[in-house]
Amino acid sequence: MALPATTPNVRVVTLTIDGRDLSAREDETIIEVCRENQIPIPSLCYLDGLSIWGGCRLCVVELEGQGRLFAACSTRVAEGMRIQTNTEKLQRYRRVIIELLFAERNHVCSVCVSNGHCELQWHAQKCGVDHVSVPYRQAAYPVDSSHEMFRMDHNRCILCTRCVRVCDEIEGAHTKDVMGRGSDCQIITDLAAPWGDSDTCTSCGKCVQVCPTGALVKQGTSAGEMVKDQHFLPILARRRHAQ
């Protein structure tokens, strides 16, 4: 669901977020208004510039008078809306969501190439997840290293689909997509072929840049790949002496 382009004659609505009186264009979503007003809402699948997915549910908020929670990224503001973004209930729900993400695949932060640069790790700390209370699934997922420049480690994937959307909507290649359901759900390249065999991938690397975790990385970034090449040295040295 792509957001429509802004039109000049759009109406303005007033609403309150965490008790603050705010105004916003009626075509904005709750998360956009929060971001504009420096109200922090954690999110993983949402990324400014991409279409809305609404899959991670980390950005859930409470709307007064409504019995259920709403994803701030996929809910438009409305006149008189009263929104709570950080109640105890929401904090608890967000912690559970993050715990389930950690339990589902293999996020071993200490040995991950994205350690210290990972949005999942960062949100876990910010939301106070200091342990995972559900049992880990311990299922092994494949790693696709067939691409010359990039690598996909499905163990670290949280299925936010940012890579799928950036490839389709921004690069226009639509190399990546989603296959399977439940625990079998996986990001695929082309029709589930090795990434290196893809003839649609332009090797632009946008997917790597938008990936919130260590699932998509550049080749050569792990410690074991730091191979030095010193072949240039004797060649250059000989040529200089020959001059």
Added chain:
Amino acid sequence: MSTTNKITVATTWLDGCSGCHMSFLDMDERLIELAQKIDIVYSPLVDAKELPEQVDVGILEGSISSDDDLEKAKAFRQHCKLLISLGDCAVNGNVPAMRNQFKLSDVMDRAYRENVTLQPQIPNREVPALLKTVKPIHGEVRVDVFIPGCPPSADAIWHVLNELIEGRVPDPSSVTRFGA
């Protein structure tokens, strides 16, 4: 030189690298200040050979990977009023738990048969049997405080211990995280 008003602390390492204990020692001169307030009654860092009947605070590093780890974790839970999981291995299984994706017999073969050049054999005497699944401490016994990190920094350990000493509920996430 234990005095009655000091908080008694016991520590041990299970399946880990002892790095969290090293991080504990990295508190450097603050250890002297800490020693005024706590008494370490059982630990790889001191000479005591037996866990006392009643201890105020137990600190466990490492995950539960063997019979022996499980026994120690249960003993700590039984004898310690408050139990702390120190470091990622204790908190989430971390590197030791990465073997969970493989069959235990394959792991043993890899370590003791495939990669050895002299007398390949599976050790079965005087070493504890490995469990099928590596678990974090709270996968087996109730844990009160979690300090993630690989290892948690000396500052993080200092902060959490101080909060406990002062009678406050510590917020480890304010000072450390998974993989820190």
